[in-house]
Amino acid sequence: NAGVTQTPKFQVLKTGQSMTLQCAQDMNHNSMYWYRQDPGMGLRLIYYSASEGTTDKGEVPNGYNVSRLNKREFSLRLESAAPSQTSVYFCASSEATVLNNSPLHFGNGTRLTVT
Amino acid sequence: SQQGEEDPQALSIQEGENATMNCSYKTSINNLQWYRQNSGRGLVHLILIRSNEREKHSGRLRVTLDTSKKSSSLLITASRAADTASYFCATEGTYKYIFGTGTRLKVLA
Numbered sequence: 001n002a003g004v005t006q007t008p009k010f011q012v013l014k015t016g017q018s019m020t021l022q023c024a025q026d027m028n029h030n031s032m033y034w035y036r037q038d039p040g041m042g043l044r045l046i047y048y049s050a051s052e053g054t055t056d057k058g059e060v061p062n063g064y065n066v067s068r069l070n071k072r073e074f075s076l077r078l079e080s081a082a083p084s085q086t087s088v089y090f091c092a093s094s095e096a097t098v099l100n101n102s103p104l105h106f107g108n109g110t111r112l113t114v115t
Numbered sequence: 116s117q118q119g120e121e122d123p124q125a126l127s128i129q130e131g132e133n134a135t136m137n138c139s140y141k142t143s144i145n146n147l148q149w150y151r152q153n154s155g156r157g158l159v160h161l162i163l164i165r166s167n168e169r170e171k172h173s174g175r176l177r178v179t180l181d182t183s184k185k186s187s188s189l190l191i192t193a194s195r196a197a198d199t200a201s202y203f204c205a206t207e208g209t210y211k212y213i214f215g216t217g218t219r220l221k222v223l224a
Contacts, residue, residue, distance in 0.1 A: 004157070033211075040216060042203065042215055043158075043203070043214040045212075058211065090158070092157075094212075103148060104148075104158070104160060104212055105160070106158045106159070108155075108156055108157045109157055
């Protein structure tokens, strides 16, 4: 099993460019998440999807959009990249539905630099 | 806003020593989780402790939870160089898991 797979691993964008970060999980998990990790800030939730067909905003959703394409895939789109979006982006999944106690499984991240 | 906050921010110990890190949180929880992150990698789940549990063990890991003080501790016994990583606590809300800023542990060989 691959677990959670993120692509690409690295990306450099110019300000104003757009891109989509891809995430896929093969564990048949219900919930999927996008986090960003910045030095000294820990992980902050951008968007999450509790189940196929639903998405909700997290703590820092501005400048991002998401699509839960199917149960396996959850993509994150930057429509017009800004230097403040330079970060490491992690996708995660879990079995959790409603207040379920299940661990998160993380991908290895996408390191994005916006110049 | 952060729910869990780890303490200390950084910890350096010798191989074989025990490492203790703490997590404080603000609101009532159903469970608390601990994760490890090796440099350049994603987070890996270590242990989950439910609010009705006071202590849990997994190999060399021991986690305690004190809901009256809204705090948890992670003890790594007989540390190894391979334990060098950042450690995060996470508490849950509806569908969401909120992470602290982490403790950076360095184990010196």
